[in-house]
Amino acid sequence: MRLSLTQENLARALASVGRVVSTRTSLPVLSNVLVATDGNRLRLSATNLEIGINYWIGSKIEQQGSLTVPARLFAEFVSSLPHGNIELSAIDNVLTVQTPHYESKINGISAEEFPLIPTITSDPVLSLDAGLLRDALAQVVVAASADEARPVLAGVYMYTEEKNLFLVATDSYRLAEKRVELEEEPAKGFSVIVPARTMQELVRLLGDASDVVEIYLDENQVMFRIGDVELVSRLIEGQFPNYRQIIPQKAETSFDIDTAEFLRITKVASLFARESAGSVKLEIKAEGEVSIMSSDSEVGGNKSSAECEVAGDDGEISLNARYLTDALSVMKTPQVTFAISGKLSACVISPTGEDVVDDYLHIVMPLRT
């Protein structure tokens, strides 16, 4: 293998690819990144066996070849180099990296030991704006379960319905649903569950990309392609809960409030809710005020209030402050609506304001007190 490319391109690719690398693994080759020529481009690949990534970089290839090298060392080294041209060459699984003032030899492992990262060759099921998908996913993935006890809850449910893409996640204590309106109805609708970790990685990978992202599916896998990058992941098998039935259809009490102010009083209240594992009580007064109460026999207690515009009667509900903080942190609008239907029904947080599209809702289950 012998080729040259720019430090800027290689450093950027290694930073993206390196996040997928297994850090704790009994199989040393999984800590490595595959460096392989592919026609007139260089391909970097990494996998943790659940997620795989392929990243192609334009290069001047003089001799084809491949090997794997420790991902972290290679990335740190390249990111430390000055901008400009870098020459890579490999003999006997040792990678030589050369610039006018730097020469390194990095011991690698044969490319043959690297697991195959599958690709999907069928047509994409959907193409959409990368920024749109990133923002939508970031609003949803927060509600996915962090544990694998119920595998479907550790994923993001992604399906199409007419001209809409829906993204849904729930850990059974809260639920987030985002609707993305598509430019046209997809030729073939679909419905899959993608691991939340894949989606978190995708959000980072989409970064500030302004490209289009293409989504590919086969029976067990999903692939996202953004320009010269492919992210491949297994799908989660199983049936996503019929979540629509738990979305309350009417509200006894609701209020519109400044999002930042609501987040602030929630955060303050949570400081005094550690003993109670985050339990806080919201009291809504019809004349236009919401108060959040928390108390902790050890540290003390707090009552924080904010003005708001109430529709309906007085009301109250007990919640986990963390779920409310998470929900408010991903709201994009300066104002939100918070709606409840008694102490035992789920509450709904949704964007509000003039010209705001009704395309997102976040549900938090109440605590019984």
Add this chain to the structure above:
Amino acid sequence: MRLSLTQENLARALASVGRVVSTRTSLPVLSNVLVATDGNRLRLSATNLEIGINYWIGSKIEQQGSLTVPARLFAEFVSSLPHGNIELSAIDNVLTVQTPHYESKINGISAEEFPLIPTITSDPVLSLDAGLLRDALAQVVVAASADEARPVLAGVYMYTEEKNLFLVATDSYRLAEKRVELEEEPAKGFSVIVPARTMQELVRLLGDASDVVEIYLDENQVMFRIGDVELVSRLIEGQFPNYRQIIPQKAETSFDIDTAEFLRITKVASLFARESAGSVKLEIKAEGEVSIMSSDSEVGGNKSSAECEVAGDDGEISLNARYLTDALSVMKTPQVTFAISGKLSACVISPTGEDVVDDYLHIVMPLRT
């Protein structure tokens, strides 16, 4: 106790005072901050028994009093509040914090249980510009020892000589000496060893203060006063090593180099020096190049070079890359001089360039290879 003050002032004071609080302590009151009226000001105090801090804030005092409350909770709470006026009141060691929309009760401990933070009432031994002292200390404290095996090495040696204040630290592997020229010779010279942790805290406390800092001394203690803040610390007893004798007086080989470039090649080399605990070899070629070599049987090896202006013969020396990185990271000038006198003598790094004052040197002991 009953008083009012602004959120901005209280939050700033709590952030400074909170850093001194013991986080792991068997004595609960040491995790607390003392809140006490003092004439027409509020005094916040914290101590970890080695360092103590007193911070006065202008307040509208309505009723004198004092108590202690958990420092971290109080600081987090106040920093979350909106700007504006805050009312504090205390009854039976419960602190009530009130603003128009927030009311908290924080359980405290009686002020009587809080250790006395001593003060020094004699005249200051020195007054100097806060920014000057902060920058000088930051260049020196990095060389102090992190362990207490030899207590004097875990401190910064601070002494006056004619119109100069000297700050010196060494962990026996490297040494940093800074000379600060004073406006006038102090009436009474002094020579003390201040714990490095105190100096690190002082660097943070001086922050971007543009005030004057006054230094007070008594037999066992030092006090730094910046405006309405006092930092009090024990002194380290013992004799600082006679360090001047290890400063090489002449150089066989030296070179002037761009500081950032030298730092960059050192950092790159250190990536390949993990197995050898940081050991790298510098090779200086009289025709104007320095190379840093490192190798690691597991990961590989590296040679990084940079152009420089050499005086004297070819030379080489082995060093710990971390010490060189630390030294270069605190250099303030775009160019530095690196000087050696054979493989077994200490090397000297010092600022260089037109109009550069010769007031700092950093010595690193060689590794025997």
